[in-house]
Amino acid sequence: MDVGTLCLGALEMGDATGYEIKKMFESGLFSHFLDASFGSIYPALTKLTDEGSLTCTSQQQERRPDKKIYSITPAGREALKRRLQQPISGDRLKSEFLFVMLFADALPQETVTTLLTNRLAELRDELTNIQAKSEEPLTSGQEFVRRYGEVVMEASLNFIRDNRHLVENPMTTRALENVR
Amino acid sequence: MDVGTLCLGALEMGDATGYEIKKMFESGLFSHFLDASFGSIYPALTKLTDEGSLTCTSQQQERRPDKKIYSITPAGREALKRRLQQPISGDRLKSEFLFVMLFADALPQETVTTLLTNRLAELRDELTNIQAKSEEPLTSGQEFVRRYGEVVMEASLNFIRDNRHLVENPMTTRALENVR
């Protein structure tokens, strides 16, 4: 599933510029499970326009670069529907946080504590962000995805909060085991 | 955090060939939050060996390609510890499943049902796999990571199982709302 498909999906929800599409991946409904950079969005939009899946109206602005507003065409809607029914690849999590945690026993406790605290703060931010979207009117598909994100983030957050002592105080743990 | 660091981490847990490192990413302790391909593992191992972070003993085999067994050196251990204390980037989930679910309302119900069923099966497999590792002796860091994966997978699985009707029978949902 390439960036072109993601852009088609984003524009299916309303006209937007490349910049606005990027923001959807950063803080919008997509933010918790997708990612795309300018370096892939802009070429994809150009290609989709050439193929007839998008139209582009260049809106001149005073003393700013032209805003290129893209809209999905009927052909683009068809293309999206086709692409959505292609086989998909499995979910993939990339977590440098968990990778470092594997070696918690060999790292300074301060490093581990900072990492855990930062990750908790990140999760709280993301959770607040996704909960705010429950105010907006959503299709059942969108609401399913939103709540999925909410549930998974809550589970992650609760787990870290309740188990961080296991990697922050490994000595204590071992001492307790010896006493038992 | 590049593939080289991931390889150093893998080899910190024991000597291995490139092929075995790949298997760790596919079904080992790493499988639920990391990924790396042959195309990046083999060059990384060569580079790390040149830098002195790894040694490589080529074990000749009858009628097979030579097995190149890599071991981490003291210098490699130092390098890993340094790299683990560099700033990390945030967790990132890539889910084509959730992307397609956003448009569940516009897709044939059969497609949606198949997608949900497949995703549930995938999650059950991964969960079985990660639960099996509770038998092995693990450091507290490793056990923290294992249980984190277990908890998040269970939350995902339960959510999909309990809420799939919202995207499988959107008509029913709407009808119920009208009745209310």
Added chain:
DNA sequence: CCTTGCCTATATCGGTCCTATATATACGCG
């Protein structure tokens, strides 16, 4: 019996994608 497919094992190519940067301007803050 013999073909088909999967497992071990290394390696590389093509193409996709991210990171960092360049270019311009506006706006709010101290």
Added chain:
DNA sequence: CGCGTATATATAGGACCGATATAGGCAAGG
């Protein structure tokens, strides 16, 4: 008034994945 941040597009360079090539072993099944 400078600084950081936001708007807005674009590209070069490099990291990385997916597919493929090579090559033999083993097991299942027709």
